Amino acid sequence: MKKIPIPEEKIYELSKKYPTPFYIYDEKGIIDSLKSLQNAxxxxxxxxxxxxxxxxxxxxxxxxxxxxxxxxxxxxxxxxxxxxxxxxxxxxxxxxxxxxxxxxxxxxxxxxxxxxxxxxxxxxxxxxxxxxxxxxxxxxxxxxxxxxxxxxxxxxxxxxxxxxxxxxxxxxxxxxxxxxxxxxxxxxxxxxxxxxxxxxxxxxxxxxxxxxxxxxxxxxxxxxxxxxxxxxxxxxxxxxxxxxxxxxxxxxxxxxxxxxxxxxxxxxGRYITGPHGYLITKVLYIKESYKIYAGVDANMSSLMRPAIYGAYHHISVLGKSKTKKVRKYDVVGSLCENNDKFAINRELPELEEEDILIIHDVGAHGHSMGFNYNGKLRPAEFIYDGKEFKMIRRAETIDDYFSTIQGGDIYV
Ligand SMILES: Cc1ncc(COP(=O)(O)O)c(C=O)c1O
Structure with a gap:
């Protein structure tokens, strides 16, 4: 299972073009993982x-x-x-x-x-x-x-x-x-x-x-x-x-x-797609309370493995891999649930608002376990073909959210 990093500048370009959070997948990595099983x-x-x-x-x-x-x-x-x-x-x-x-x-x-x-x-x-x-x-x-x-x-x-x-x-x-x-x-x-x-x-x-x-x-x-x-x-x-x-x-x-x-x-499932998916999310706020919280624009509704299994997902910061100054953060979403955390006490390069975080190994049981609590919407998905990104699922919209509702006197 070879993991080929997607060039950071490509992720950066995508984050300027489309609103975060979103998922990205590496097509070649996925197919290579399948082939390694088939060959073995x-x-x-x-x-x-x-x-x-x-x-x-x-x-x-x-x-x-x-x-x-x-x-x-x-x-x-x-x-x-x-x-x-x-x-x-x-x-x-x-x-x-x-x-x-x-x-x-x-x-x-x-x-x-x-x-x-x-x-x-x-x-x-x-x-x-x-x-x-x-x-x-x-x-x-x-x-x-x-x-x-x-x-x-x-x-x-x-x-x-x-x-x-x-x-x-x-x-x-x-x-x-x-x-x-x-x-x-x-x-x-x-x-x-x-x-x-x-x-x-x-x-x-x-x-x-x-x-x-x-x-x-x-x-x-x-x-x-x-x-x-x-x-x-x-x-x-x-x-x-x-x-x-x-x-x-x-x-x-x-x-x-x-x-x-x-x-x-x-x-x-996981063996094939897991390592080749990434959740891209932006830091909205840094909050100093009893601990330091990095509030991001993704929530556990777009990746629930850390909340329900205490699962570890590696996090890197776009453009800050060489930053020497580190601090300990809880990386959190905005759901009204205190387990809405992607990482707890995680050492990361010192963060600022607008930093782009890459949450790793989310290609399996990631987007698919998403839900709509607090009216949060599921993020878009993109595939990287070695050169470019292509959208393969658009983000949910508020209209999608309302589309199943009957009655209740909702005025549009
Ligand atoms: C019946 C069954 N098969 C296969 C899988 C895939 O598991 P994994 O993605 O860990 O390989 C699952 C996971 O929930 C399962 O329940």
Missing amino acids: FNWCNYKEYFAVKATPTPYILRKLKENNCGMDCSSMTELILSERVGAVGENILFTSNNTPMEEYKKALELKAIINFDDINHIQKLKRLYSLPEIGSIRYTPEKAYGTGIIGNPKEAKFGVPYNRLIEGYELLKQEGIKKFGLHAMIISNTLDINIIARNTELIFEAALKISKKLNINFSFIDIGGGFGIPYHPQEKEINLEELSIRIKDLYFEYFIKNNMKPRIFTEN
């Missing part, structure tokens, strides 16, 4: 399905699709987005939970691969519509390794334990299904390849046991997403080659030795 796992008829929820921006989805990437969807809108960028059939995975039946119906229409989150869904879908050609169920092992954001599997609302898997595949067999898949999504933002490999082994182990017990063959094993990225400058990126070797050994042990050759799927 090229030994197992591998396919990466990009987790659409991470960056549901059609320009980016289309570029990924053009580079042989599938789409991993979890809602009706994400299915439609994938359809509109031209992905259909086995290029779409549908991995959802607590899933409304009409969303399954849409997935069936698109001939997407469906990962069932529960066995009851299989029966209900059969009653209401029909079953897909491939039967795949989401597995949540009782004990997993280092599961971070997903937490204790026993408290996870996603997927089913092993005994329910057995019931599920038996049911699918009785219904005449001949092709099977197994899905799990256990890790989240994991940089440790031991943890990724050990959790992968849990999935492979279950697949082998089910195959032997029910005499079925898996066409694919989807080991989920969750490969981490180094948000903090001191963190090291995943060694993909080493991870690939670890998984290849497990593949040999569990499948090749047993005359099986399932495809391996992943559904990473």
